[in-house]
Amino acid sequence: IVDDRIPCGPNGTPVFAHCKDPNEIWVMIIEKAYAKLHGCYENLNGGEIDYGLRDITAGAPNEINLTDPKLTDKEQQKQMFETLRKMSASSSSGDHIVLLGCAIASDAAGIEDDAGQGLLANHAYALLTVTNQIEDVTLLKLRNPWGQGEWKGKWGDSWDGWEKNPRYREALRYKNEDDGTFWMASGSFKDNFTTIYLCDVIPESWSTLRMKGEWQGK
Numbered sequence: 573i574v575d576d577r578i579p580c581g582p583n584g585t586p587v588f589a590h591c592k593d594p595n596e597i598w599v600m601i602i603e604k605a606y607a608k609l610h611g612c613y614e615n616l617n618g619g620e621i622d623y624g625l626r627d628i629t630a631g632a633p634n635e636i637n638l639t640d641p642k643l644t645d646k647e648q649q650k651q652m653f654e655t656l657r658k659m660s661a662s663s664s665s666g667d668h669i670v671l672l673g674c675a676i677a678s679d680a681a682g683i684e685d686d687a688g689q690g691l692l693a694n695h696a697y698a699l700l701t702v703t704n705q706i707e708d709v710t711l712l713k714l715r716n717p718w719g720q721g722e723w724k725g726k727w728g729d730s731w732d733g734w735e736k737n738p739r740y741r742e743a744l745r746y747k748n749e750d751d752g753t754f755w756m757a758s759g760s761f762k763d764n765f766t767t768i769y770l771c772d773v774i775p776e777s778w779s780t781l782r783m784k785g786e787w788q789g790k
Contacts, residue, residue, distance in 0.1 A: 574601065574604045574605045574608055576597065576600075576601060578597070578600050578604065579613070586600055588600070588603055588613055589603045592719050602628075603616070606627070606628075609627075617683060618683060618694075620633075620635070620769065621673040621674075621675060621696050621769035622634060622635050622673070622769035622770060622771050624696075625671050625673065625769070625771035626771055629671065629771060629773045630773075630774075630780075630782065631671065631771040631772050631773040631774060632771065632772045632774060633769070633770070633771050634769075634770045634771075634772070635767055635768065635769050635770065636652065636767065636768040636770070637766070637767060638762055638765055638766050638767060638768065639766055643762070649758070649762065650710075653702060653710045653712075653758050654704075656672065656699070656702045656712075656768070657702040657703065657704065657710070659672060659702075659770070660672060660699070660700065660701050660702045668772050668773065668774065668775060669772075669773040670770055670771070670772050670773070671770070671771040671773065672698070672699035672700075672768065672769070672770055672771075673696055673697060673698055673699055673768070673769040674697050674699050674714065674761075674765045674767060674768045674769065675694065675695060675696055675697065675765065675766065675767050675769070676691060676692070676693045676694065676695070676764060676765055676766055677693075677694060677766045677767050678693045678694060678766070681693035681694055682694065683695070687764070689723060689724045689725045689728075689764070690721060690722050690723050690724035690725075690728065691723060691764055692716075692721065695716075696717060697714050697715065697716055697717070697765075698714065698715045698717060699712060699713075699714055699768065700713045700714065700715055700753070701713040703744070705743050705744070706740060706743060706744070709757055709758075710757070710758040711727060711744070711755050711756065711757055711758070712755070712756050712757075712758060712761050713744075713753065713754075713755055714753070714754055714755075714756060714761075715751075715752050715753045715754075716752035716753075716754075717752065718752055719751055719752045720750050720751070720752050721752060722750070722752060722753070722754040723754045723755075723756055723760075725756070725760055726756075726757060726760060727754075727755040727756055727757055727760070728754050728755070728756070729748050729749075729750075729754060734746060734748070
């Protein structure tokens with residue numbers, strides 16, 4: 573249980589998570605509750621995306637390591653992206669809803685360090701859609717939760733191919749806006765990101781049991 577007293581800076585604006593619309597406060601309330609659960613706001617700086625999703629949804633977390641040597645095989649990559657495509661479409665199928673996120677995990681970089689081409693290392697991104705509508709290219713639609721800061725490479729907003737190929741814009745419902753949302757080809761995604769996080773929100777028709785515990789020793 574939390575109140576609605578939100579930490580603010582000298583200028584009166586929230587110092588932690590907040591919405592673009594200053595009249596929306598739900599993100600700040602959820603974050604305060606999560607900070608209380610973990611002891612303080614500072615303890616929320618870092619961690620794994622899938623476990624954050626698990627705590628909010630009670631779903632089952634998992635992750636895919638994109639640096640796994642097995643994924644150097646083109647056929648394995650193709651199968652993985654096809655699986656992700658089906659998962660990203662699951663929310664409209666009435667079956668499991670699978671929430672997807674990704675990150676450039678790097679021990680050498682700090683939290684949200686510049687990783688080049690508009691991307692940030694050790695920063696959470698939402699993976700919204702995987703599609704193969706455009707010829708033989710598998711594309712992924714991502715969103716930076718900040719609502720700004722986007723991929724600057726091919727298929728990003730600054731790519732000149734959008735003007736040359738109006739059918740791409742129509743098929744993908746592309747909008748050139750600084751909203752944190754952008755497209756990437758699967759090859760560029762694999763070259764830049766290291767981890768995909770998954771959280772399977774199990775349907776209410778299933779029976780589930782969650783138990784609290786901890787690892788001890790080895």
